[in-house]
Amino acid sequence: MRFLSTLQTLKPSALGLLDMAYIVVLLPLLLMLKVPMLLFVFVVLVLLVFKKEPAKPLQLFFVFFFGILAIYLSLYGAFSFRGLSRLKLFIELLVYVLLVVVSLQRLTQKVNFYLLLSPFLLLALSLFFYHGMAMLVYVIVEIFMLLWLILAHRMEGDLVESFRSGMVMFMYSLPWVVVLFIFFPRISFEHATYGFKGEMEKRMGHDGVMYLDGNAELVPSDRIVMEVGFDTQIPPSNALYFRGSMLYVDKKDHWEPLPEFIQRKNARPYTTQDTALSYKVTLYPTQKRWLYMLDMPAEPIKNAMLDTDLISTVKKEIKEPLHYAARSHIRSTYTEVLDEPTLQASTLFDKDQNPKSYRVAQDIKQNVATQDKRLSAILRFFKDQKLTYTLKPDALDTNHSTDSFLFDKKRGYCVHFASSFVTLARMAGIPARVVTGYKADLSNSLNLYLSVKERDAHAWAEVYLDEHWVRVETTATATGMDAQTQTVLATQNKNELLDTLNLYLLYAKYQVETWILHYSNLRQLQLLDYAKSNPKFIFVFLASLLTLILLTFMIILYFRRPLYRSQHLAALQPLLNLLQNKGHLRQSKETLHQYFLRYSEEYPHLHQHIALLKQIDALYEQMTYADQNHATDLKKLKNLVRTFTKAKND
Amino acid sequence: MKSLHTYIQIHKTTKRHATRFSIVVVVLLFGLFMEAYMHDFNLVYITLFFVFSLAFSAGPIGLLNLGNLEAAFKPSGRFFALQEGKIVLQLHNNSSTSSWSITVHHNKKEVTLLPLLKGHATALLQLPFTPQKRGMFSYDACYLQSKYPLSTVRFTREIPSRYEGIAYPEPKGVSLHAFMQENETYYGEEKEFDGLRVYDGSQRLSHIHWASVAKGEMAVKRFSKETRTRTLDFVFERMEGTVEERLSQLCLWTLECEKHHLSFSIHMPHKHLTSTKESIDEILVYLANA
Numbered sequence: 001m002r003f004l005s006t007l008q009t010l011k012p013s014a015l016g017l018l019d020m021a022y023i024v025v026l027l028p029l030l031l032m033l034k035v036p037m038l039l040f041v042f043v044v045l046v047l048l049v050f051k052k053e054p055a056k057p058l059q060l061f062f063v064f065f066f067g068i069l070a071i072y073l074s075l076y077g078a079f080s081f082r083g084l085s086r087l088k089l090f091i092e093l094l095v096y097v098l099l100v101v102v103s104l105q106r107l108t109q110k111v112n113f114y115l116l117l118s119p120f121l122l123l124a125l126s127l128f129f130y131h132g133m134a135m136l137v138y139v140i141v142e143i144f145m146l147l148w149l150i151l152a153h154r155m156e157g158d159l160v161e162s163f164r165s166g167m168v169m170f171m172y173s174l175p176w177v178v179v180l181f182i183f184f185p186r187i188s189f190e191h192a193t194y195g196f197k198g199e200m201e202k203r204m205g206h207d208g209v210m211y212l213d214g215n216a217e218l219v220p221s222d223r224i225v226m227e228v229g230f231d232t233q234i235p236p237s238n239a240l241y242f243r244g245s246m247l248y249v250d251k252k253d254h255w256e257p258l259p260e261f262i263q264r265k266n267a268r269p270y271t272t273q274d275t276a277l278s279y280k281v282t283l284y285p286t287q288k289r290w291l292y293m294l295d296m297p298a299e300p301i302k303n304a305m306l307d308t309d310l311i312s313t314v315k316k317e318i319k320e321p322l323h324y325a326a327r328s329h330i331r332s333t334y335t336e337v338l339d340e341p342t343l344q345a346s347t348l349f350d351k352d353q354n355p356k357s358y359r360v361a362q363d364i365k366q367n368v369a370t371q372d373k374r375l376s377a378i379l380r381f382f383k384d385q386k387l388t389y390t391l392k393p394d395a396l397d398t399n400h401s402t403d404s405f406l407f408d409k410k411r412g413y414c415v416h417f418a419s420s421f422v423t424l425a426r427m428a429g430i431p432a433r434v435v436t437g438y439k440a441d442l443s444n445s446l447n448l449y450l451s452v453k454e455r456d457a458h459a460w461a462e463v464y465l466d467e468h469w470v471r472v473e474t475t476a477t478a479t480g481m482d483a484q485t486q487t488v489l490a491t492q493n494k495n496e497l498l499d500t501l502n503l504y505l506l507y508a509k510y511q512v513e514t515w516i517l518h519y520s521n522l523r524q525l526q527l528l529d530y531a532k533s534n535p536k537f538i539f540v541f542l543a544s545l546l547t548l549i550l551l552t553f554m555i556i557l558y559f560r561r562p563l564y565r566s567q568h569l570a571a572l573q574p575l576l577n578l579l580q581n582k583g584h585l586r587q588s589k590e591t592l593h594q595y596f597l598r599y600s601e602e603y604p605h606l607h608q609h610i611a612l613l614k615q616i617d618a619l620y621e622q623m624t625y626a627d628q629n630h631a632t633d634l635k636k637l638k639n640l641v642r643t644f645t646k647a648k649n650d
Numbered sequence: 651m652k653s654l655h656t657y658i659q660i661h662k663t664t665k666r667h668a669t670r671f672s673i674v675v676v677v678l679l680f681g682l683f684m685e686a687y688m689h690d691f692n693l694v695y696i697t698l699f700f701v702f703s704l705a706f707s708a709g710p711i712g713l714l715n716l717g718n719l720e721a722a723f724k725p726s727g728r729f730f731a732l733q734e735g736k737i738v739l740q741l742h743n744n745s746s747t748s749s750w751s752i753t754v755h756h757n758k759k760e761v762t763l764l765p766l767l768k769g770h771a772t773a774l775l776q777l778p779f780t781p782q783k784r785g786m787f788s789y790d791a792c793y794l795q796s797k798y799p800l801s802t803v804r805f806t807r808e809i810p811s812r813y814e815g816i817a818y819p820e821p822k823g824v825s826l827h828a829f830m831q832e833n834e835t836y837y838g839e840e841k842e843f844d845g846l847r848v849y850d851g852s853q854r855l856s857h858i859h860w861a862s863v864a865k866g867e868m869a870v871k872r873f874s875k876e877t878r879t880r881t882l883d884f885v886f887e888r889m890e891g892t893v894e895e896r897l898s899q900l901c902l903w904t905l906e907c908e909k910h911h912l913s914f915s916i917h918m919p920h921k922h923l924t925s926t927k928e929s930i931d932e933i934l935v936y937l938a939n940a
Binding site for chain 1: 674682685690691692693695697703707708750751765768770772797801
């Protein structure tokens with residue numbers, strides 16, 4: 001209330017309102033200004049705060065010179081005539097020039113047309129630089145603030161009344177904005193980058209090389225790698241494998257993909273009876289080229305490659321959030337007739353590197369005839385070794401990593417399990433390879449939304465059986481988990497309420513990003529197609545729109561209601577309105593008592609009305625001046641007013 | 651339905667004119683449209699739609715802001731040729747919401763500002779007006795204007811009624827007092843005085859009764875010639891100057907007589923006006939139309 005009364009007493013001048021508008025529009029731009037320009041803005045601010053009279057020509061010249069110097073220093077090195085063809089640089093230069101010009105004009109303390117216009121230009125220019133959630137919220141606030149300030153200027157600086165009017169106008173506009181946003185025809189252009197600096201976040205978790213030494217230490221992180229929205233249903237927990245990279249080559253301490261000369265570039269289409277599952281992914285910057293798809297990808301993603309290992313990549317590293325639609329068959333096997341180089345790479349091992357494992361593998365190979373039974377024997381052997389799953393394993397002997405893990409340390413995480421398993425399988429005559437990617441956790445899903453975090457990074461194996469690559473979850477052979485890992489995982493899951501809340505926030509953010517920030521002609525067409533085939537959706541949509549309109553209308557009514565000094569004056573208002581409408585106008589500077597008295601004198605024959613009016617007058621006077629403002633009195637006053645208006649209308 | 655009918659009526663009676671800020675809005679919309687369409691920036695789309703919707707909603711809001719006002723001229727004071735008078739305009743807000751930033755444009759170029767008129771409130775505005783000649787005049791070409799809310803549209807609404815008044819001759823010439831002083835011989839020597847009366851600032855200093863002043867009472871001498879109850883006779887045809895000058899002189903004396911509660915009569919060529927029979931306004935009207 002104190003804030004409200006302060007606002008009521010504040011009557012900022014046109015220049016003051018303009019200053020507020022500049023503060024609002026400059027805030028996001030300050031984040032992209034270079035240090036010299038920031039310094040320039042700071043100097044101008046200091047001059048504005050401490051210098052009350054208009055700047056003299058010499059001072060203006062100094063500011064102009066300083067501004068030009070700041071522009072030069074800010075763009076030093078980046079500026080050239082060639083550079084101007086880059087939109088970002090051009091916009092940046094435009095912002096700088098505008099800032100200098102606006103500063104000079106502001107220092108003269110004269111409001112001209114261009115000074116009034118510039119906040120809108122700065123708002124439009126700032127939209128070239130930011131497109132995230134925060135900016136979405138800020139833009140809406142910014143538009144409202146600018147509207148508020150324009151209205152305050154029109155309303156003699158009355159901040160409270162202009163706020164109310166601003167809310168009314170804003171609410172009038174909101175349904176239109178929603179309808180236009182959904183239905184305004186779009187053209188499918190890609191987002192322009194123009195050398196814009198992307199979000200320089202680097203996501204760890206999966207980088208195409210799997211280390212077995214200290215580098216591979218797993219640090220669980222809750223940073224989001226990607227968010228997935230399924231069209232119809234979320235697959236079960238044991239099917240949430242997102243393929244990242246395929247590793248064939250054992251380099252003792254790490255695994256690598258096939259060398260470049262072995263061409264496995266284009267996926268051969270395979271047929272299946274399954275219906276493909278459609279989903280949309282928002283992948284955050286990884287600085288890598290992999291696009292993650294669920295096992296097993298059905299077709300290449302638009303503008304991406306899908307190789308024979310069903311690994312999807314793009315040509316350039318992903319430096320800003322990427323959105324793609326994908327389709328996958330939810331299954332753990334797929335058919336492939338292996339070419340000779342791949343077969344060799346999938347069966348290659350060094351028997352001297354891990355002699356103990358080799359002996360075990362040979363035993364299995366000799367005693368078990370078929371490959372699928374050998375696979376079962378290997379899995380059984382892993383279980384018999386009583387391997388422990390731990391997030392912090394002891395360092396392995398990287399010259400004999402499989403032996404070290406299976407027979408000596410017996411502690412590790414997915415990487416160690418997958419690596420050792422693939423080595424042993426190859427020794428037993430089964431072609432095998434390591435797959436790295438993400439195994440999503442179903443607890444991070446809500447409705448059709450699933451978030452995949454860095455901690456979901458995973459490695460598993462694929463073995464080649466009967467012209468099929470078959471996924472093997474090697475970590476499942478662990479017989480237990482060490483206490484420290486249990487504690488870490490338990491700590492991370494201890495606050496379920498917070499996790500759920502976080503998940504809901506992520507879900508809301510994803511929905512906003514999907515349906516607002518990345519709304520496109522594709523989404524528009526999908527929506528229209530969906531509406532065509534689902535009359536119920538049209539009904540739901542219209543009902544939602546109607547609800548929004550009703551909601552905004554209620555807010556409009558709330559902000560359009562007249563403000564009264566007191567509750568009893570508000571209670572009296574229907575009576576005053578009635579008298580005014582009946583032609584009994586209240587004169588300037590006439591008190592309510594005098595007004596009622598005049599009515600009694602003018603209409604002496606209306607005895608009933610006059611008697612009521614006298615009661616109302618007395619009660620109102622008592623409530624106002626005798627400081628007797630009880631709820632019962634207020635109720636009585638309302639009743640009297642109601643009786644009077646009813647009698648008068650009759 | 652009643653509201654819709656009212657709105658249609660207001661829409662019909664209120665004119666809308668684009669201001670230079672509407673050009674700014676169009677340019678801004680075009681710029682944002684290009685930015686949004688070329689680069690597929692959804693934030694720009696949102697800004698574009700907000701600017702469009704706000705500019706669009708400014709229309710009805712501005713229309714109702716001005717359209718709910720009811721303007722009517724009220725009886726104003728006397729007007730004299732070549733002297734500034736005030737025409738009273740009553741503005742009443744029929745709506746429960748306040749009307750903002752109203753300007754009344756009158757007399758072709760003059761503007762009177764009314765920053766706020768609360769809901770169901772009435773305001774009286776005094777519009778300055780100087781009649782250029784005596785006689786009947788009508789005051790029209792008066793309209794209400796508002797740029798509320800966004801300054802992009804200028805709403806104007808003509809005031810349906812017009813003010814019709816009469817401008818009396820410009821009161822100028824020799825004051826009645828000076829005239830009577832010049833002609834005091836007609837009324838005898840002022841050596842003796844009959845009594846005292848309170849000094850009201852209009853009497854000569856020589857008439858002040860200093861003995862009373864010494865006692866703390868501001869009094870002047872009352873002469874027998876003043877107490878004589880007689881009627882001042884002004885004869886139009888005996889006066890000097892042009893017709894306008896004579897009418898101005900008569901107008902001045904009429905007003906002075908009214909002020910000092912003196913009875914008088916004016917002999918016009920075809921009419922004999924007497925203050926005891928006709929009211930001052932009737933006499934002034936005759937002079938205005940003479």
